[in-house]
Amino acid sequence: MKPLRFILELHRATHRVGLFLEGAEPPLDLSQGEAHLLAYLVEAGDASLAELHAAFAHKRSTLTSYMDRLEAKRLVKRVAREEDRRSFQVLLTPSGRALAARVHRRLEALEALVQEHVGERDVEGLCKVLEAFARADTPEEPAPPASHAPRASARKKGRT
Secondary structure (H helix, E strand, C coil): CCCCCCHHHHHHHHHHHHHHHHCCCCCCCCCHHHHHHHHHHHHHCCEEHHHHHHHHCCCHHHHHHHHHHHHHCCCEEEEECCCCCCCEEEEECHHHHHHHHHHHHHHHHHHHHHHCCCCHHHHHHHHHHHHHHHHHCCCCCCCCCHHHCCCHHHHHCCCC
16 A cells, blocks of 8 residues: 555645634634635635636535525625526625635735745645646546547538
């Protein structure tokens, strides 16, 4: 059995982020997942549920639970999107924006503490590893063999 090289350290680091967030004074009164969603929204701006799902790779039911809790705390608001009334846009409320800014500043402070001990190349290497993790469970579908591709004349006529 090969020793795990990344998973345990990744888990430990994720847990440490949660502990750092829990140490905020006054307390944030958020789960780690809720805190990360707020930090994302304050940095990226309003987002659709689909965008949040893509950014965090939560199960849809998990993301819905987070949104329900954040909405119950009056930190976010879900509104139907103009272009597609079946989908929702997530907006920070004024109190949500204030708390999200606190969360973001707390996470900035943690990053600053870590960056005191590593160089820019270390950060770039870590980002590269984390991006590989993000792609690891979404294998690219191979292109169909040329013999199975629609003919150009069929594509032009709308037939495949």
